[in-house]
Amino acid sequence: MANSIAIIDFGSQYTQLIARRVRELQVYCEIFPWDVPVEKIGQFDPVGFILSGGPASVYDAGAPVLQPFILQSSLPILGICYGMQALVHSLDGRVEPCASREYGQAHITVDSENPVIPSGTHQVWMSHGDRVEKLPQSFQSIASSANSPIAAMMDKKKRIYGLQFHPEVRHTPIGQQLLSNFVIKVCHSRPDWTPENIIQKAVSDIQLQVGENRVIAAVSGGVDSSVATALVHRAVGDNLDAVFVDTGLLRKGEPAQVVSTFRDQFKINLHPVDAAEEFLSALAGVTEPEVKRKIIGSLFINIFDQESLRLGNPPFLVQGTIYPDVVESSATTQGKAERIKSHHNVGGLPEKMRFKLVEPLRNLFKDEVRKIGEALGIPEALVWRQPFPGPGLAVRCLGDVTPERVERLRQADAIFISELTNAGLLNQKATENNTIISQAFAALLPVKAVGVMGDKRTYAEVVALRAVTTEDFMTADWAVIPPALLAKVSNRIVNEVQGINRVVYDITSKPPATVEWE
Ligand code: XMP
Numbered sequence: 001m002a003n004s005i006a007i008i009d010f011g012s013q014y015t016q017l018i019a020r021r022v023r024e025l026q027v028y029c030e031i032f033p034w035d036v037p038v039e040k041i042g043q044f045d046p047v048g049f050i051l052s053g054g055p056a057s058v059y060d061a062g063a064p065v066l067q068p069f070i071l072q073s074s075l076p077i078l079g080i081c082y083g084m085q086a087l088v089h090s091l092d093g094r095v096e097p098c099a100s101r102e103y104g105q106a107h108i109t110v111d112s113e114n115p116v117i118p119s120g121t122h123q124v125w126m127s128h129g130d131r132v133e134k135l136p137q138s139f140q141s142i143a144s145s146a147n148s149p150i151a152a153m154m155d156k157k158k159r160i161y162g163l164q165f166h167p168e169v170r171h172t173p174i175g176q177q178l179l180s181n182f183v184i185k186v187c188h189s190r191p192d193w194t195p196e197n198i199i200q201k202a203v204s205d206i207q208l209q210v211g212e213n214r215v216i217a218a219v220s221g222g223v224d225s226s227v228a229t230a231l232v233h234r235a236v237g238d239n240l241d242a243v244f245v246d247t248g249l250l251r252k253g254e255p256a257q258v259v260s261t262f263r264d265q266f267k268i269n270l271h272p273v274d275a276a277e278e279f280l281s282a283l284a285g286v287t288e289p290e291v292k293r294k295i296i297g298s299l300f301i302n303i304f305d306q307e308s309l310r311l312g313n314p315p316f317l318v319q320g321t322i323y324p325d326v327v328e329s330s331a332t333t334q335g336k337a338e339r340i341k342s343h344h345n346v347g348g349l350p351e352k353m354r355f356k357l358v359e360p361l362r363n364l365f366k367d368e369v370r371k372i373g374e375a376l377g378i379p380e381a382l383v384w385r386q387p388f389p390g391p392g393l394a395v396r397c398l399g400d401v402t403p404e405r406v407e408r409l410r411q412a413d414a415i416f417i418s419e420l421t422n423a424g425l426l427n428q429k430a431t432e433n434n435t436i437i438s439q440a441f442a443a444l445l446p447v448k449a450v451g452v453m454g455d456k457r458t459y460a461e462v463v464a465l466r467a468v469t470t471e472d473f474m475t476a477d478w479a480v481i482p483p484a485l486l487a488k489v490s491n492r493i494v495n496e497v498q499g500i501n502r503v504v505y506d507i508t509s510k511p512p513a514t515v516e517w518e
Pocket of ligand 1: 340341344345387388389390473510514
């Protein structure tokens with residue numbers, strides 16, 4: 001039965017955030033481009049629309065427009081920023097450029113009782129150049145700010161609302177309340193998008209898709225591929241084979257954790273492949289980062305292919321694709337970004353492989369994936385694991401990737417991680433508020449340095465510690481770590497790891513650096 005919200009994307013950087021906030025209300029929603037065909041919306045069968053903001057002005061040539069079928073649907077509509085302006089423009093109101101753009105924090109005063117914004121004065125987040133000058137007929141203003149006499153509007157009878165500000169960002173403290181009022185009270189959506197229901201629906205969709213066929217998955221210990229695999233296992237049981245390629249480039253304790261989670265705990269048919277030697281010999285003498293990445297990516301595919309053949313070529317492959325990947329790759333306006341690194345992703349096996357894909361996380365945000373992982377009983381350490389690149393320690397072992405150097409790096413990394421964890425600085429579960437480290441690791445540098453230990457000259461390797469805070473890994477700040485903790489880590493690494501006599505801390509943000517060193 002219809003219960004979902006359709007979010008119409010006018011190109012705002014916050015559109016995905018709107019969707020996440022609605023999902024936080026446990027109501028299902030999907031994002032559609034502003035020019036979505038009416039049939040698609042018909043199939044989706046929403047109970048209301050949210051119109052996103054966007055960078056254009058309604059008067060720009062080729063500016064996105066509000067398609068008439070949205071107004072004709074008689075469903076509730078909430079227009080945010082450009083979404084509000086598009087509403088006004090398509091009705092008989094007037095939008096005009098403001099004399100001074102309003103960007104950042106502002107205050108609105110609510111001057112009419114209404115079902116969406118609580119009465120009083122509220123802090124909100126504004127980001128606009130145009131504003132509504134004349135309301136369409138049948139609309140009334142419900143709030144004003146210093147720069148926007150019409151900061152919010154409504155046609156209560158038609159259940160259409162417009163906000164000049166952004167309720168989806170945290171800088172609008174009443175934002176979530178406001179979205180809840182619209183979604184739950186005005187649209188009458190039921191909050192039924194709970195982990196249990198998501199799991200139930202995913203399981204029956206998977207069963208419908210694969211029937212009695214066999215399915216294969218690649219697991220690495222990464223969050224998305226783990227949750228996808230556990231979901232598919234719940235749906236098809238022993239018809240699933242999971243392949244774990246141990247590249248010899250994982251962090252300390254990771255291979256054992258993968259085996260104990262999937263084989264011992266979930267009783268999944270797990271096929272570990274110890275390919276450490278193969279990877280290390282393929283990497284021998286290779287120092288160029290992109291070449292390392294390419295070698296690892298293609299060797300991984302070869303090994304996986306062989307395993308799949310050995311397992312009788314199952315027709316279906318599990319992929320851990322999540323919603324942001326889907327939205328980003330389908331964005332009509334997105335330009336081609338310059339390739340900085342060729343990413344290799346376990347579970348991101350190329351689509352040209354002959355498999356039909358099972359993608360149970362395709363509609364989920366990362367936080368939903370984690371909630372489902374917890375509900376499925378995947379250990380917390382895995383569900384809340386920090387990101388780890390597919391090429392593993394190879395891209396943190398700058399220069400030659402030899403077994404000795406990888407082991408040296410692995411030990412130094414484990415010391416750094418355990419000290420940060422003990423200090424409570426690396427709890428992924430608490431990183432949402434951005435005060436705690438999002439990712440931390442050690443990188444072994446391709447240089448040697450002179451030192452003195454026990455009155456003896458040493459000439460040994462240098463390790464760099466990297467720790468960043470970030471929300472989305474597109475940009476990142478280096479993390480401020482207490483000096484005493486850095487001193488302890490440095491001391492332990494130099495004393496406990498043979499072959500390292502110097503530890504440095506990376507104080508570069510992204511940009512201009514990247515998070516990884518290679
Ligand atoms: P960079 O170094 O590009 O990293 O600033 C941003 C985030 O991406 C991770 N990363 C990867 N993840 N396969 C992955 O799955 C890869 O090849 C890869 N390379 C980098 C990196 O750890 C950081 O979280």
